[in-house]
Amino acid sequence: MTATLPPVGAVRVGGRGLDVEKEWAPRRRGVGWRRAAAAVLVVATVVAYVLFRTEGAADGQDAAAFRVFDGLRDWVDANRDTSPVFLYGFNYVRLGVRLLVDGVQAALTGLGFAGLVAAVAGVAAVLAGWRTGVLALGGLLTCAVLGLWDESVDTLVLTVSAVLLSVLVGVPLGVLAARVRWVGATLRPVLDVMQIMPTFAYLAPMTLLFLIGEPAAVIATMIYAVPATIRITALGISEVPPTVVEAASALGSTRWQLLGKVRLPMARTTIALAVNQTIMLALSMVVITALIDAPGLGGTIVNALERVNVGAAFDAGLAIVILAVVLDRITTNAARRTRDHRSRRSRLVGWAVAAVVAAVAASISVGPGEVPGHSFAPGVNDLIGWIELHWYDVTEGLKNGISAGVLDPLETVLVTTPWWLFVAAVAAFGTLVSGWRAALIAALAAAGLPALGLWQHSMQTLATVLVAIALTMAIGVATGVLCARHDRLATAVRPLLDAAQTMPSFVYLLPAVALFGASRFTAIVAAVIFAVPPVVRLVERGLRDVPPAVVEAATSAGSTPRQLLWKVQLPLARGGLLLAVNQGIVMVLAMVVVGGLVGAGALGYDVVAGFSQREDFGKGLAAGLAIVLLGVLLDRLTQGFHDREGPR
Incomplete structure (x- = not known):
């Protein structure tokens, strides 16, 4: 008789059934209809965008706000x-x-x-x-x-x-x-x-x-x-x-x-x-x-x-x-x-x-002054001069590739989307993934953007934020997983993360400007460097908090390291991952505004001009509120998904 191993994720510990797959089965019962609803919403949104897309008119210079x-x-x-x-x-x-x-x-x-x-x-x-x-x-x-x-x-x-x-x-x-x-x-x-x-x-x-x-x-x-x-x-x-x-x-x-x-x-x-x-x-x-x-x-x-x-x-x-x-x-x-x-x-x-x-x-x-000095x-x-000289082709290629291939198309889609369609899409998808309460708050925040008279700049900032968040999560999650698996790497990286989290945000602009010049991509690079450290910490902490008994049981059941990561650790560390996304969003938003000093444009420039130029005070204050609304929108969608209680 051939012995059969239980499927990956279905294991027994101490004579008691501990089925990781079963823990998530109630949630998966609703996955089918949610995927179908998401597909319908995507198709409906695309059709509505094609029918009602606008030319992306510039924001008004004399809005009521x-x-x-x-x-x-x-x-x-x-x-x-x-x-x-x-x-x-x-x-x-x-x-x-x-x-x-x-x-x-x-x-x-x-x-x-x-x-x-x-x-x-x-x-x-x-x-x-x-x-x-x-x-x-x-x-x-x-x-x-x-x-x-x-x-x-x-x-x-x-x-x-x-x-x-x-x-x-x-x-x-x-x-x-x-x-x-x-x-x-x-x-x-x-x-x-x-x-x-x-x-x-x-x-x-x-x-x-x-x-x-x-x-x-x-x-x-x-x-x-x-x-x-x-x-x-x-x-x-x-x-x-x-x-x-x-x-x-x-x-x-x-x-x-x-x-x-x-x-x-x-x-x-x-x-x-x-x-x-x-x-x-x-x-x-x-x-x-x-x-x-x-x-x-x-x-x-x-x-x-x-x-x-x-x-x-x-x-x-x-x-x-x-x-x-x-x-x-x-x-x-x-x-x-x-x-x-x-x-x-x-x-x-x-x-x-x-x-x-x-x-x-x-x-x-x-x-x-009597202490011996050193700078x-x-x-x-x-070092920066050497990098500029020898890495120019690499940095320019990276900047132009991401800008032309990802940032510009995404910005075009967002800017030419009618505001009412954007609000409706936020409400619909928010209800699907985060519940109606979180979706309502997110939709109200989205509706506040055109009310402030800063729709175009808000969408340009949102495009920059989304690209920065995607890069931040890709780098942060990968590094966090490696640190959770290798203690020596975690020990070596920890002081770098401590220094990076303590360093003021202004400092990150300098190497980014030196390598990429003044552009939107410069703000994205600075935002990624600024936001990656807390994401790495939260991902590592979330994976390390997975009960060791579950990991040992899945390993003894024949799970490969890849299966252990994707079917056990990441699902059980879901709360930590969503918290990492939330913190990444908040820090990226903060840094994108600082990027207004180096050519990022959009809301960041409006805020900077608001306190530096008297005639732009109203627009600058409205831009600050618009950034808060973007933060509330993204925060409610991610945290609403985390807070939503699934079936047990």
């Missing part, structure tokens, strides 16, 4: 010094933020170069251990070696100011969102929009309300970073075990005692993670605020972008990465340390020693 936003700008300019909204509102906010920035600036610069280095290293050693203290010491000295000490301190001042405001606002809101249901339900869509909104879109309204300079930069940074503070704090509070809360309530604890002595202490680690993520987001946004006259390393990168000086941008980007790593390690390691590691008395002794060392160091008259700019520029 533009006039409304320009009117708002004119009202603000006319009433800035007379309206109570500004006299007792925005102006006082600006003054308060200015005082905060000046206070942080005085605290950091008052110690002097040696004192600040010693103080940061000492605080890091006390809070996070001596290894972190050594890392902080080396990191700050490296910023001085690069010749960017003053710029690094200015960036640190803005970051610390924005993080302080984010924590003061975000932690209480996070607690309320976790404890009061209607507050959480109200904040959720607001936070979604804030996270989808590209960083550039914050700049125009901030300069309108608070003028250019440090206060506007800090407030824009806080608005960009505070959603992470609120969401993660709410998560930490909601995860406190109910049994602990009930026990404390039974002992007579009041609501405030429950909050101060139970919920917040038990959520301390998660709140520390919220602070950590807020710092990372604030650091990336502070760099972009150089466009509204904020000081710091961002100004160095903007100047390098104007001169196409990749080496200078590399030095500034490296300094930002160093600051990010130092702040990340301090907050992360401080959260891990508990009272078991060090008693309160020894911690106080450590603080005293750190204060004495900082005071002694502050009295030493050593300036950052990577010449070497980086030589």
